[in-house]
Every structure is written in structure tokens, then in C-alpha cells.
Amino acid sequence: xxxxxxxxxxxxxxxxxxxxxxxxxxxxxxxxxxxxxxxxxxxxxxxxxxxxxxxxxxxxxxxxxxxxxxxxxxxxxxxxxxxxxxxxxxxxxxxxxxxxxxxxxxxxxxxxxxxxxxxxxxxxxxxxxxxxxxxxxxxxxxxxxxxxxxxxxxxxxxxxxxxxxxxxxxxxxxxxxxxxxxxxxxxxxxxxxxxxxxxxxxxxxxxxxxxxxxxxxxxxxxxxxxxxxxxxxxxxxxxxxxxxxxxxxxxx
Amino acid sequence: xxxxxxxxxxxxxxxxxxxxxxxxxxxxxxxxxxxxxxxxxxxxxxxxxxxxxxxxxxxxxxxxxxxxxxxxxxxxxxxxxxxxxxxxxxxxxxxxxxxxxxxxxxxxxxxxxxxxxxxxxxxxxxxxxxxxxxxxxxxxxxxxxxxxxxxxxxxxxxxxxxxxxxxxxxxxxxxxxxxxxxxxxxxxxxxxxxxxxxxxxxxxxxxxxxxxxxxxxxxxxxxxxxxxxxxxxxxxxxxxxxxxxxxxxxxxxxxxxxxxxxxxxxxxxxxxxxxxxxxxxxxxxxxxxxxxxxxxxxxxxxxxxxxxxxxxxxxxxxxxxxxxxxxxxxxxxxx
Numbered sequence: 001x002x003x004x005x006x007x008x009x010x011x012x013x014x015x016x017x018x019x020x021x022x023x024x025x026x027x028x029x030x031x032x033x034x035x036x037x038x039x040x041x042x043x044x045x046x047x048x049x050x051x052x053x054x055x056x057x058x059x060x061x062x063x064x065x066x067x068x069x070x071x072x073x074x075x076x077x078x079x080x081x082x083x084x085x086x087x088x089x090x091x092x093x094x095x096x097x098x099x100x101x102x103x104x105x106x107x108x109x110x111x112x113x114x115x116x117x118x119x120x121x122x123x124x125x126x127x128x129x130x131x132x133x134x135x136x137x138x139x140x141x142x143x144x145x146x147x148x149x150x151x152x153x154x155x156x157x158x159x160x161x162x163x164x165x166x167x168x169x170x171x172x173x174x175x176x177x178x179x180x181x182x183x184x185x186x187x188x189x190x191x192x193x194x195x196x197x198x199x200x201x202x203x204x205x206x207x208x209x210x211x212x213x214x215x216x217x218x219x220x221x222x223x224x225x226x227x228x229x230x231x232x233x234x235x236x237x238x239x240x241x242x243x244x245x246x247x248x249x250x251x252x
Numbered sequence: 253x254x255x256x257x258x259x260x261x262x263x264x265x266x267x268x269x270x271x272x273x274x275x276x277x278x279x280x281x282x283x284x285x286x287x288x289x290x291x292x293x294x295x296x297x298x299x300x301x302x303x304x305x306x307x308x309x310x311x312x313x314x315x316x317x318x319x320x321x322x323x324x325x326x327x328x329x330x331x332x333x334x335x336x337x338x339x340x341x342x343x344x345x346x347x348x349x350x351x352x353x354x355x356x357x358x359x360x361x362x363x364x365x366x367x368x369x370x371x372x373x374x375x376x377x378x379x380x381x382x383x384x385x386x387x388x389x390x391x392x393x394x395x396x397x398x399x400x401x402x403x404x405x406x407x408x409x410x411x412x413x414x415x416x417x418x419x420x421x422x423x424x425x426x427x428x429x430x431x432x433x434x435x436x437x438x439x440x441x442x443x444x445x446x447x448x449x450x451x452x453x454x455x456x457x458x459x460x461x462x463x464x465x466x467x468x469x470x471x472x473x474x475x476x477x478x479x480x481x482x483x484x485x486x487x488x489x490x491x492x493x494x495x496x497x498x499x500x501x502x503x504x505x506x507x508x509x510x511x512x513x514x515x516x517x518x519x520x521x522x523x524x525x526x527x528x529x530x531x532x533x534x535x536x537x538x539x540x541x542x543x544x545x546x547x548x549x550x551x552x553x554x555x556x557x558x559x560x561x562x563x564x565x566x567x568x569x570x571x572x573x574x575x576x577x578x579x580x581x582x583x584x585x586x587x
Contacts, residue, residue: 050464051463052460052463052464071463071468072460072463072464073463073464073465073466073467073468073469076463076464076465076466077466081464081465082464084458084460084461084464087458087460087461090453090454090457090458091457092453092456092457092522093453093454093457097450097453100450101450101451101453101454101462101465101467102465104447104450104451105465105466105467107447108447109254110254110258110445110446110447111254113447113450133583136583136587149465153465153466
């Protein structure tokens with residue numbers, strides 16, 4: 001049995017079908033990219049998996065347990081963490097306090113939460129910002145705080161929703177290194193939604209493509225970037241020409 | 253153990269804060285030694301009481317961001333429990349106060365559980381409604397004296413009666429409530445650093461994010477509402493012994509609920525010192541206004557106009573109140 005299994009997941013908002021009959025699975029230790037045009041239902045899929053939206057039909061199995069009917073906080077307590085697309089972190093709290101909220105899921109003790117939070121900040125090399133308000137930081141650092149808060153609860157699976165949006169190429173490289181660190185060194189299975197193809201194609205083991213709420217393709221990055229349906233729906237001809245043998249080839 | 257250490261640990265405040273807070277604390281302790289009018293003394297007691305109400309409100313309203321405009325109902329429950337038990341069965345204050353807190357907490361669960369399904373303004377309005385309904389019930393309930401209320405007659409007791417909290421001189425009441433006040437500050441100092449405190453601040457910011465961090469949002473709110481309630485009920489019990497005459501109108505009216513919330517917001521919702529600063533500004537202002545203007549015909553409602561003005565000024569300029577301004581200046585200096 002796979003680590004995360006999504007069976008025939010359908011989500012309707014009134015008359016709108018945001019996710020239609022989506023089935024996929026993820027193995028423990030995988031790093032999966034989720035791409036597709038705006039409005040394809042990527043974030044909705046994350047919301048369904050993490051329990052924020054009740055699903056219309058279908059089943060979600062996480063770590064051998066059916067989590068379809070669980071509430072969001074129960075899903076989180078079972079080791080499934082996520083970040084949000086627009087939301088960064090609480091503006092009233094300092095960086096370390098934000099991360100401590102995540103740590104408090106596993107401990108009642110402030111001292112332990114604080115120690116763990118400093119550890120994580122150091123790990124993601126943002127410990128020098130610990131006492132700043134999140135709003136005082138540049139975007140790239142804010143994105144790391146979001147990641148730090150999510151991994152503070154020691155999750156088994158991390159869903160990242162566009163952590164590289166709005167970053168410059170250097171910053172994208174840095175966040176990519178952070179994601180690799182979280183995945184390789186901390187042993188967390190990662191699934192990420194991303195529009196920055198340089199990042200997705202480079203680090204994903206496998207890519208799933210959504211369009212109009214349906215899964216239209218799934219496969220390794222190379223196959224996906226050549227798939228005519230994906231090119232038509234999302235990547236576009238120009239992307240393929242520009243990256244002929246390019247980014248996918250440079251995968252480490 | 254760690255909870256006690258956290259409650260006593262103020263080291264994350266700048267030194268200036270600690271010096272000011274320490275001096276004010278000492279000033280409170282020695283205040284009765286200096287010559288003072290009975291008016292100043294009663295204002296001081298009112299100030300301490302309302303600081304405690306404000307601290308209670310600050311847990312759910314400040315840290316949790318749930319604007320609660322129904323705290324007066326718990327003043328009433330606390331006050332009536334203590335008064336009824338003292339008058340009918342001669343139960344000492346120190347027994348009836350915790351019993352009153354239990355009643356309040358039970359009531360808070362009964363109304364908090366469904367109420368926290370509501371959000372924002374709807375929640376605020378619902379809290380007003382429950383408080384007013386309870387007041388109406390007490391106004392027709394003969395067992396608690398209906399609209400006439402209850403009177404604790406001090407002649408029956410032998411002041412100073414520390415068990416029943418019946419004193420002739422205000423100075424005894426002052427020290428009792430000052431003790432509660434210091435305990436309240438310690439409790440709040442623990443609360444803001446506790447797991448629940450962090451969870452609430454996360455909830456205030458964004459509930460979906462809080463959920464995804466494993467926080468049971470509804471339960472955290474209900475729990476905190478009960479804590480806030482216990483605070484208010486405790487001081488309500490004190491109110492009964494101090495004022496000795498209680499009626500629904502002056503324990504459970506909407507004015508009190510609004511004043512409690514307003515003070516905390518004026519001083520700085522979601523900060524340790526906020527409710528104290530707010531009470532320190534509003535209570536003397538209210539007392540003096542009542543003294544000077546209230547005697548003149550046609551000026552009775554002037555304090556309400558003033559509250560409305562303050563609400564508008566806070567929401568327009570600095571939603572985080574006086575303390576928000578202080579913190580803003582500090583950050584600007586540091587950066």
C-alpha cells in the first residue's frame with residue numbers, strides 16, 4: 001500500500017467541478033510535482049487532502065489510514081503539513097514565534113517548542129531573523145518561514161503550495177536547496193504545486209498534471225515535458241523550444 | 253513547574269517596561285499609606301476590578317481576536333452566586349467565589365459551544381444577545397430579588413470579616429483586589445507564552461492555517477472563553493461583597509460589557525499591559541466625568557458619547573491601541 005493514495009477524488013463547489021475523479025498515489029520518500037494552468041484545481045486538491053475542504057466523493061488514504069472524513073487539525077496531527085499560496089505567516093508574531101506555533105503541535109512545553117523552533121530556523125539558515133516580524137523580511141525569507149512553520153510539527157508528508165512564486169533566479173536556487181534538504185536530509189515526503197518549471201522539472205521524481213480539474217498526465221519530468229497534451233494545456237510550444245534538452249537534462 | 257517559571261519570567265520585556273511596571277506595582281501597594289480621598293480609593297478599586305475584567309477579556313478577545321461583547325453576564329453570575337449564598341446560607345466568599353466560577357464556566361460552555369460556530373460580527377452580536385437574555389431572566393426571577401436585586405446587610409456581620417469579605421473600610425477591599433490583580437498579571441504572563449496562547453494568536457491571524465497546524469480551532473476558542481469567563485466571574489463575586497447591593501441593571505448591563513472590551517482595545521488588545529493601561533485611562537475618566545458632569549442635568553449620557561468617540565479613534569488610527577503605538581515606535585527605533 002502506498003504512502004498517500006487518492007482514489008477517484010471529486011470536489012464540487014455548487015455547480016462547479018473543481019476536481020474530477022482524480023486518482024494518484026505517492027510512495028514514501030517521493031518528491032512529486034503538481035502542475036497545471038491557473039484554475040486547474042491544484043490548490044483545491046491540496047485543500048481536500050489536508051482536510052480543509054470536505055470531498056464530494058472519493059477516498060484519501062494516508063499512511064494506511066483513511067483520512068477522507070477527518071477534520072483538518074486531525075489530518076495535521078497525523079503528520080500531514082502544508083503551506084499556503086497567499087498566506088505567509090502571522091504578521092503579529094515574530095519569526096520564531098510563528099515556527100513555535102507549529103512546534104506546539106508535538107509538545108506542551110514552551111521551552112521544548114522554542115528549542116525545536118531555533119533548530120529548524122538554523123536548519124533553513126534563517127536563524128538570524130528569529131526576532132523580526134515576518135512583515136519586516138524580504139519575500140524569499142518569508143517563504144522560508146512558511147516552510148519552517150510547516151515542518152515544525154515534524155510531518156511525514158509536506159504539501160508546498162507555490163513556495164517559489166515571486167522569487168528571482170538566485171532565490172529560486174536557494175529555496176530549491178531548502179526543499180531538497182527537507183526531502184533528502186529530514187526524510188519528509190514532499191508534494192509541491194509550482195509554476196516555476198525550472199524548479200519542478202529539476203527536483204521532482206514524478207510530475208502530475210491537472211487541467212480543468214482532471215488529471216491529464218502523470219510521469220517523470222522528461223516524459224511530461226514532451227507530452228503533447230501537457231504542452232497544449234499548460235507548457236506551450238515556446239517552453240518546449242526554449243528548453244530543448246535543457247533543464248530536464250541538468251537534473252542532478 | 254515550567255508553567256510557574258514562565259509566569260514569573262518577565263525577561264522578554266525591555267528593561268524600561270520592567271522598571272515602569274515594578275514602580276507602578278509598588279506605588280499600588282503603598283498607595284493607601286498616603287492621604288487620599290474616599291473617591292480616589294473607590295476609583296482605584298474600580299480600576300483594579302476593571303483591569304481584571306479586561307485581562308479576562310483579553311484572552312479570548314485580544315489574543316484570540318474574538319470580539320466578545322457579553323462579558324457582563326459573567327459579572328452577574330459571579331456576583332449573584334456570592335450574594336445569594338451569603339444571604340441565604342451564610343457561605344463565605346472564598347467558597348462561593350469558586351462555585352460562582354464553576355457556574356460561569358458551565359454556562360460559558362453551554363453558550364460558547366454553539367456561539368463559536370459564528371464568526372466576526374455575528375459572534376459579537378450573539379454574545380450581546382445572550383448577555384441581555386440572562387439579564388432579563390434575572391430581572392423577573394424572584395429567587396434572586398428580580399429587578400430590585402439583592403442587598404447584603406453589613407449589620408449582620410462583624411467587620412472586618414475576612415471569610416465573608418465584609419469590611420467597613422475600603423482599604424481592605426483594596427488589598428484583596430490588589431492581590432487578585434497581581435495573580436491576574438502572573439496568570440496572563442503565563443497565558444501569553446503558553447501553547448493555548450500561541451494557538452489563539454494563530455487562530456486570530458488565519459483559521460485555516462491554524463487548522464493545518466493541528467489546532468482544533470473550535471475547542472481552543474471554547475476553552476479560552478471559559479478562562480475569560482472564570483476571570484470575570486471571580487471579580488463579579490468580589491463586586492457583590494464590595495458594593496453590597498446588586499441588581500441586574502448594574503451588574504449585567506450592556507454598558508459594562510462594552511466598557512470591558514473597550515478598555516482592553518484602547519490599551520492594546522493582545523498584549524499583557526494593554527488592559528491595565530486601558531483601565532487606567534478609562535476608569536478615572538469615567539469616575540471624574542460622572543462626578544463633575546453627571547450632577548448637571550442633561551449631561552448624564554456624556555460618557556457614552558466619549559466611548560463611541562474612543563472606538564472610532566482606535567479603529568481609525570491604531571487598532572492595537574496605546575500599546576500598539578508604543579511597540580510601533582520601538583520597532584521604528586530599532587530598525
